[in-house]
Amino acid sequence: MSIQAAEAARDDASYAAQEEAHGIDPRRIGDVVMEMKNITLRFGGVTAIKDISFDIREHEIRAIIGPNGAGKSSMLNVINGFYHPQEGEIWFRGEKRGPMRPHEIAHQGIARTFQNIALFKGMSTLDNIMTGRMTLMKTNFWQHTLWKGGAEREEVEHRRRVEEIIDFLEIQAIRKTPVGRLPYGLQKRVELGRALAAEPKLLLLDEPMAGMNVEEKEDMCRFILDVNDEFGTTIALIEHDMGVVMDIADRVVVLDYGRKIGDGTPDEVRSNQDVIDAYLGVSHD
Amino acid sequence: MGVGLLNTIEVILNGLMTGVLYSLVALGFVLIFKASGIFNYAQGVMSLFAALTLVGFQNGQIPFAELINAVFGTDLHTFGFTMPAILATIFALGVMVLFAIIVERLILKHLVNQEPIILFMATIGLAYFLEGFGDMMWGSDIKTMDLGLPQGGSFWFEEVTQGWAAEGADYWGMYIDVLDVIAAGVAVLLVIALTVFSQYTKTGRALRAVADDHQAALSVGISLRYIWVVTWAIAGFVALVAGSMWGAKSGVQFSLSLIALKALPVLMLGGFTSIPGAIVGGLLIGVGEKLFEFYVGPMVGGATENWFAYVLALIFLVFRPQGLFGDKIIERV
Amino acid sequence: MLYREAGDFKTSYADDAQTFPIAFDRWRYYAILLVAAVLVPLVIDSYWAKSIMVPFLVFSIAAMGLNILTGYCGQVSLGTGGFMAVGAYASYKLMTAFPELNIFFVVLLSGGVTALVGAAFGLPSLRIKGFYLAVATLAAQFFLVWLFNKVPWFFNHSATGQITAPERTVFGIAVTGPSVPAWASYLFCLAFVVLLAWLMRNLTRGKVGRQWMAIRDMDIAAEIIGVHPLKTKLIAFAVSSFYVGVAGALFFSVYLGAAEPTEAFGIQQSFLVLFMIIIGGLGSIFGCFAGAAFMIMLPVLLKNVMVGALGWDTTLATHFEFIIVGGLIIVFLILEPHGLAQLARLMKEKLRLWPFPH
Numbered sequence: 017m018s019i020q021a022a023e024a025a026r027d028d029a030s031y032a033a034q035e036e037a038h039g040i041d042p043r044r045i046g047d048v049v050m051e052m053k054n055i056t057l058r059f060g061g062v063t064a065i066k067d068i069s070f071d072i073r074e075h076e077i078r079a080i081i082g083p084n085g086a087g088k089s090s091m092l093n094v095i096n097g098f099y100h101p102q103e104g105e106i107w108f109r110g111e112k113r114g115p116m117r118p119h120e121i122a123h124q125g126i127a128r129t130f131q132n133i134a135l136f137k138g139m140s141t142l143d144n145i146m147t148g149r150m151t152l153m154k155t156n157f158w159q160h161t162l163w164k165g166g167a168e169r170e171e172v173e174h175r176r177r178v179e180e181i182i183d184f185l186e187i188q189a190i191r192k193t194p195v196g197r198l199p200y201g202l203q204k205r206v207e208l209g210r211a212l213a214a215e216p217k218l219l220l221l222d223e224p225m226a227g228m229n230v231e232e233k234e235d236m237c238r239f240i241l242d243v244n245d246e247f248g249t250t251i252a253l254i255e256h257d258m259g260v261v262m263d264i265a266d267r268v269v270v271l272d273y274g275r276k277i278g279d280g281t282p283d284e285v286r287s288n289q290d291v292i293d294a295y296l297g298v299s300h301d
Numbered sequence: 302m303g304v305g306l307l308n309t310i311e312v313i314l315n316g317l318m319t320g321v322l323y324s325l326v327a328l329g330f331v332l333i334f335k336a337s338g339i340f341n342y343a344q345g346v347m348s349l350f351a352a353l354t355l356v357g358f359q360n361g362q363i364p365f366a367e368l369i370n371a372v373f374g375t376d377l378h379t380f381g382f383t384m385p386a387i388l389a390t391i392f393a394l395g396v397m398v399l400f401a402i403i404v405e406r407l408i409l410k411h412l413v414n415q416e417p418i419i420l421f422m423a424t425i426g427l428a429y430f431l432e433g434f435g436d437m438m439w440g441s442d443i444k445t446m447d448l449g450l451p452q453g454g455s456f457w458f459e460e461v462t463q464g465w466a467a468e469g470a471d472y473w474g475m476y477i478d479v480l481d482v483i484a485a486g487v488a489v490l491l492v493i494a495l496t497v498f499s500q501y502t503k504t505g506r507a508l509r510a511v512a513d514d515h516q517a518a519l520s521v522g523i524s525l526r527y528i529w530v531v532t533w534a535i536a537g538f539v540a541l542v543a544g545s546m547w548g549a550k551s552g553v554q555f556s557l558s559l560i561a562l563k564a565l566p567v568l569m570l571g572g573f574t575s576i577p578g579a580i581v582g583g584l585l586i587g588v589g590e591k592l593f594e595f596y597v598g599p600m601v602g603g604a605t606e607n608w609f610a611y612v613l614a615l616i617f618l619v620f621r622p623q624g625l626f627g628d629k630i631i632e633r634v
Numbered sequence: 635m636l637y638r639e640a641g642d643f644k645t646s647y648a649d650d651a652q653t654f655p656i657a658f659d660r661w662r663y664y665a666i667l668l669v670a671a672v673l674v675p676l677v678i679d680s681y682w683a684k685s686i687m688v689p690f691l692v693f694s695i696a697a698m699g700l701n702i703l704t705g706y707c708g709q710v711s712l713g714t715g716g717f718m719a720v721g722a723y724a725s726y727k728l729m730t731a732f733p734e735l736n737i738f739f740v741v742l743l744s745g746g747v748t749a750l751v752g753a754a755f756g757l758p759s760l761r762i763k764g765f766y767l768a769v770a771t772l773a774a775q776f777f778l779v780w781l782f783n784k785v786p787w788f789f790n791h792s793a794t795g796q797i798t799a800p801e802r803t804v805f806g807i808a809v810t811g812p813s814v815p816a817w818a819s820y821l822f823c824l825a826f827v828v829l830l831a832w833l834m835r836n837l838t839r840g841k842v843g844r845q846w847m848a849i850r851d852m853d854i855a856a857e858i859i860g861v862h863p864l865k866t867k868l869i870a871f872a873v874s875s876f877y878v879g880v881a882g883a884l885f886f887s888v889y890l891g892a893a894e895p896t897e898a899f900g901i902q903q904s905f906l907v908l909f910m911i912i913i914g915g916l917g918s919i920f921g922c923f924a925g926a927a928f929m930i931m932l933p934v935l936l937k938n939v940m941v942g943a944l945g946w947d948t949t950l951a952t953h954f955e956f957i958i959v960g961g962l963i964i965v966f967l968i969l970e971p972h973g974l975a976q977l978a979r980l981m982k983e984k985l986r987l988w989p990f991p992h
Contacts, residue, residue: 096858098854098857098858117857118857118858119857119858119859122860123860127859128858130855134852134854134855135855136852136855137851138850138851138917139844139847139848139851143844143847147844147845147848147856147859147861148859150841150844150845150860151860153841155840155841157842157869160836160840160841161836161837162836163835163839167836167840167841168648168840171647171840171841172646172647176647179647210859211859214860367949367950371947371950408968411968412967415967417764419971421765422909422912422963422967423964423967423968425905425908425963426909426959426961426962426963426967427960427964429956429957429959429960429963430956430957430959430960430964432960433952433953433954433955433956433959433960434953434957436949436953437950437957441953562901565769565772566769566773568769569766569769569770573765601784602784602785603784604780604784607779607780608773608776608777608780611769611770611776612773614769614770614773615758615762615770615773618758618761618762618766618770619758619761619762622761622762
């Protein structure tokens with residue numbers, strides 16, 4: 017199935033019918049895998065997120081959009097467990113999430129990229145992506161003191177998988193380069209690789225195309241769609257470029273000033289008056 | 302009042318005065334840290350160097366006598382004349398300003414964009430350098446500092462406080478060293494002057510601008526280099542006062558440079574970027590130290606002042622990582 | 635043309651990840667090991683052993699320890715002197731309480747004790763970061779030195795407060811105590827250096843090393859991708875303290891013979907080791923050796939030149955030493971903040987192309 021056909025199919029309102037017509041499995045979008053219920057997040061006197069609820073279904077690409085300061089990154093941080101909402105519940109894969117630290121949530125299968133690249137500048141591309149395998153590595157400290165045997169075997173095995181990701185993202189040439197030296201676009205790609213390396217159930221992308229030119233954006237779109245297609249990864253995506261959102265997202269949730277003002281397919285959201293007002297800057301209370 | 306209570310009050314008073322001196326040293330740190338983001342480990346050695354220079358000028362010592370004697374085989378030590386304290390102080394201040402200019406030109410300028418740990422290491426290197434340099438310039442033997450300030454216990458205060466004890470009690474009054482009181486007074490004046498300077502003068506405002514954001518300060522026309530020279534010169538001045546006060550109390554010697562280390566827990570408590578924090582932190586540490594040593598010291602063999610301040614600051618930091626007045630660290634991703 | 639890489643390709647990931655992928659490097663490494671293990675013990679004399687090689691080896695170990703904590707994991711520590719003291723006093727208590735225990739195990743156990751103490755002092759690192767942590771480690775430094783000065787149990791209630799290392803032997807040859815042959819003390823320390831360097835290489839090349847570096851570079855992102863922050867930091871503190879403890883035990887029993895806390899383990903040692911890893915290069919095993927060599931050799935060299943050749947008196951020489959060390963540190967930090975290891979790396983780049991300039 018070509019990318020263009022897939023994207024064209026998504027443009028229509030009843031995409032399920034369309035998909036069946038074009039031969040895509042209508043059960044591709046599965047059940048709800050993550051649900052945010054009445055999340056409220058405050059920092060001192062500032063309420064970043066006010067009573068927001070939405071869900072994310074398995075295998076879908078869910079876009080989170082909204083003007084600057086709407087609370088999108090904060091929402092991702094809540095999903096990651098970095099911020100703890102004062103009110104509300106988070107349900108992941110059918111279970112309510114108790115108080116958890118970010119690394120425990122990572123082990124549950126949630127991976128992420130960051131708005132301002134958070135790569136480990138002191139390491140090479142290869143090492144950075146290898147850190148993404150952290151949750152899947154089982155050897156313990158003592159095996160590593162000896163290296164030969166279990167630790168080396170595991171390193172080689174994970175290196176194999178990481179090389180597959182490097183091939184997928186077409187960054188073979190820079191695998192040994194310290195990431196601090198890479199241009200911005202490549203750094204974003206490496207960060208995507210690190211997130212993919214974790215083989216996540218839910219992939220969070222925070223403005224993956226910020227600061228890119230048209231070609232780089234097309235590349236990144238292609239990678240995101242391929243990831244969703246080939247690995248079936250559920251993706252939640254913050255993005256400002258409306259063209260991208262309308263093209264690749266299955267469903268969209270729109271935030272403004274910490275509240276949800278729209279939720280539905282790209283077309284439904286596009287014609288929502290509140291959303292239009294928010295983006296045009298019409299003042300409201 | 303009971304003798305126990307009077308003893309406690311005495312300990313607290315002494316603690317407060319020591320605390321004021323700690324605050325003074327800590328202030329030097331805060332100023333430099335606010336303006337340039339550098340934690341200046343050399344502040345303590347600067348105090349020692351300033352004190353040595355002052356005494357050297359006062360006694361008419363020949364700078365680098367040691368070296369000259371070794372190279373040329375001579376046996377020189379002094380010029381023969383002495384300088385009045387006031388003049389020596391002014392000259393010493395001049396030397397510290399010169400030092401500030403040299404440091405800015407040779408070191409700070411080149412290390413502008415480095416990580417904090419590198420800058421910190423550079424100041425440690427500077428501390429070593431200055432220690433050797435100061436010793437070579439003025440000699441490393443212990444010197445007494447005579448600034449013409451009164452010393453010794455205050456008899457008047459002893460008598461007054463003796464009267465506070467109950468009738469017939471075995472109490473001889475509180476011992477407060479007059480020099481300590483003067484030092485505390487000077488420190489308080491200096492702290493007030495610095496706070497006023499920072500809040501109300503144009504240069505002070507520029508200092509605060511630089512502390513906030515180098516780029517923004519540059520964009521409104523503030524010369525970063527000029528501000529750094531001013532900051533280090535002020536720190537040098539603070540070092541001179543601190544060095545003189547401590548030096549007058551216990552002689553000008555190597556241990557003076559260890560005051561810097563004492564200022565660290567003060568800064569931890571008060572926050573690295575806050576002037577009121579340095580003041581409150583200094584007082585808290587000063588009093589805390591003396592009280593702990595007075596009550597707990599005898600039970601554990603004494604000398605707890607070596608570590609109490611640090612442990613106190615450590616415990617405090619665990620519960621409040623930014624210190625009392627420091628800027629709250631909000632981590633964003 | 636010497637440093638050939640062309641034709642030297644790897645066909646497996648294991649080969650690609652080896653320590654010395656270039657053949658020239660490998661042979662050079664074996665040569666160094668040969669010289670160090672066989673040649674040096676044959677020619678070494680007492681002066682060289684006592685003043686240069688043994689302190690170099692001992693401080694290399696300490697530098698490796700601090701580099702693990704500060705260079706790889708990014709936790710600045712100014713408590714190295716205090717932890718060396720823990721190792722020294724642990725070894726003293728073990729030697730006096732268990733005279734039959736082989737000195738080799740005494741040193742390792744001392745390291746283990748120090749690891750536990752180090753981990754305990756590392757607990758605040760979860761809440762306190764950067765500078766504040768560095769200053770907090772001073773609490774460890776000052777407290778530990780005070781402890782060993784004041785509590786008589788540590789120095790077996792001796793009147794002087796000093797601890798002295800009793801004689802211990804390995805395979806019948808003395809390595810501690812007054813009558814140790816130069817080569818024996820050297821080889822004993824060398825054995826530990828090789829073992830611990832191998833260990834450090836293993837830990838830093840895989841998952842453990844990456845976890846440390848992730849925390850160093852961006853601890854929040856590290857946590858979000860699954861690195862357990864407290865566990866990782868505590869392991870760094872523990873491993874680092876193990877190394878520093880071993881260094882302390884060797885420093886006391888093999889090098890000094892007798893020690894007193896403030897002088898031998900005061901804050902000046904903490905700075906010394908920190909200088910070593912900064913000048914040598916943070917995050918590099920070679921850097922530990924380069925930095926240790928630099929900081930040990932320099933004062934010896936200066937002393938020989940100034941006191942020996944120029945006939946100046948020792949106080950003047952000491953002042954000069956401070957000036958030069960301080961000055962060099964500043965110069966180094968300005969010119970090459972990543973230390974001698976980086977300089978070596980740059981030289982290697984040049985060497986690859988030699989005799990072509992670029």
